Amino acid sequence: MRNITKLFPGVKALDNANLKVRKGEIHALVGENGAGKSTLMNVLSGVYPYGTYSGSIFFEGKECIFKGIKDSEKTGIVIIHQELALVPSLSIGENIFLGNERAKRWLINWNQTHMQAAELMKRVGLRESPATLVKDIGVGKQQLVEIAKALAKNVKLLILDEPTAALNEKESENLLNLLLELKKEGITCILISHKLNEVLKVADSITILRDGRVVETLDRHKDDVSEDRIIKGMVGRELTNRFPERTRKIGEVIFEVRNWNVYHPLIEGRKVIKDVSIKVRKGEIVGIYGLMCSGRTEFAMSVFGKSYGKHISGQIIKNGRELVLNSVRQAIENGLAYVTEDRKSAGLILIDDIKRNISLASLDNISKNLVVDKNREIYVAEEYRRRLNIKCSSVLQKTGNLSGGNQQKVLLSKWIFAKPDILILDEPTRGIDVGAKYEIYKIINNLAEEGKAVILISSELPEILGMCDRVYVMNEGRIVGELDREEASQESIMKCIMQSIKEVV
Incomplete structure (x- = not known):
């Protein structure tokens, strides 16, 4: 060529x-x-x-x-x-x-x-x-x-x-x-x-x-x-650190899921999530790691307004108060956000422009009497374009014409604009190059420093170890290990999974 x-x-x-x-x-x-x-x-x-x-x-x-x-x-x-x-x-x-x-x-x-x-x-x-x-x-x-x-x-x-x-x-x-x-x-x-x-x-x-x-x-x-x-x-430069430095302060527990059980939406009697309990503190990034089919995404989606599964039981507690989240709308209204692993089909409307995608989860913030203020929508989109360094010709550009990394930034902008207290990130850097990954890691770090509670789901162990303060290990729908930052390593995480497999056998 x-x-x-x-x-x-x-x-x-x-x-x-x-x-x-x-x-x-x-x-x-x-x-x-x-x-x-x-x-x-x-x-x-x-x-x-x-x-x-x-x-x-x-x-x-x-x-x-x-x-x-x-x-x-x-x-x-x-x-x-x-x-x-x-x-x-x-x-x-x-x-x-x-x-x-x-x-x-x-x-x-x-x-x-x-x-x-x-x-x-x-x-x-x-x-x-x-x-x-x-x-x-x-x-x-x-x-x-x-x-x-x-x-x-x-x-x-x-x-x-x-x-x-x-x-x-x-x-x-x-x-x-x-x-x-x-x-x-x-x-x-x-x-x-x-x-x-x-x-x-x-x-x-x-x-x-x-x-x-x-x-x-x-x-x-x-x-x-x-x-x-x-x-x-x-x-175009040396990238000496793959992950940004952690300077955040971790506070008290602000989000908790207790004894969470979920059944498969189509296969009757098949239990996908089994008595899962997790806690997340203010300003903390908590990782959930597991092999494929461990139940990580199913757990996250079921917590986010029961968008996966049926016969769901258990408790969701935020700031000491139990929440009842029977829909995605209720989850958003109660300060939860879920950044899906599948941005192309479930996270973004690719044929729509950047500004519409950013405002989509929180139209109330740019509307009056159910009418969208288009000038306000453009102003907000421009603000997030600058803040997250979204590379585009204009916020009126179609989202589908952006690169994968910039699409991911639009998806993050959408949920940050919703002003959540609890942010669930499911494979936030999948299909993204190392430079764009570092930018997204900085965004995640900044959110934690602002006092958000972040749950990070990833299939990349280096990402989990480089970003998280604490790690829950999942296998076959169960939590099989909980490790602090100091004790978390590739060996200790895989040991939790292997031991759980032996116990099942």
Whole structure:
């Protein structure tokens, strides 16, 4: 890719970006949110067609003029986006050949479809039947379906945009091992990832982008490559501390959940949360850590106005007074806020502008006689844009056009503007680069210093250990450990989980 420049209204997303990828290598593309990584790959794959950008693309020595994604796929370039393009109600086999059906005279050959799907599934390590519905398999396996779908198109260059963002550690490792196997088969990969440990594990070359420009390309087999060097290239400075200093004072207990029980909303009799009790003090950041399916998110959502589960029992106490929270509205009115792990479908309205998203949870604060004061709404949005350093052309910009890190800041702005006393943060830095993570950590720290009680749910142990004053460990719907900052470590947390598993066995 030579001198690629791509403009959006008010923003130069790519500025004479150049990229060279060798055949048969895994080439990582790293940079902060908004650096231009996904935009560059959308240009390469024809999502942004020829004519909407300037510059040239050459593949296997020939110049490419892609008018759409079908043109790039015919050449052997296939992109897998972070938001998977699968149809949940269709089978794995149907999804693998969606848009690429095994058909003759408009009639699908189902025997051929299922046989070839089974071969491709075996190749990527899926043992399910091709007739299994996609909605009945986990996100990790859905990623493998996407790769099988790419292999069905005779892929030569596979582009993966944040493929492990929503996966647990084991699923991520399996996916990375699969990329190494595909490399042995001669398939070239471009990997976009914020997880630098994964990049260093599999990448042969690493290209760093900053503000739409290519900073440098490192050869992992020749250059001295480390996480610190990559981070410096990404953010333009040394990042000596991954977490801000803690200077806050911790006060008395202001929030408590006692003997909390929750049943599954669909499966009768299945208990998801079992006698969970936690306490949070004023100015304290309390972590909740657990492996996948430990019940962390289900617990948080059920506390936040019973937005998950049924037959919920237990007590919620704030400042010594018991609360009855039967709806999200009641939770907000009583000073609770929940920042969801799924910002795209449950946290933000991506087709709406930034100002509307920020004001959405507290319209009363910008309204009079049920009429929204639009000038006040813009003023508030501008204030939070400045306070949280949201990078955008205007608060009237569509939220869906922002980078992941800036979307997360809009989501945080929405709940900070609601002026909560208790803030529940569920995976607040998922899919965000190290620079944006540090900014969000500072925001969380500031909220705690203002006297808010913060509950931080994260699947990243370093984040839990770096940010929290106390940690609750969850497994299979139960609290299996409580550790102070001084005694919390990766070993002590995993020991709590392992011991609880042995007790169940």
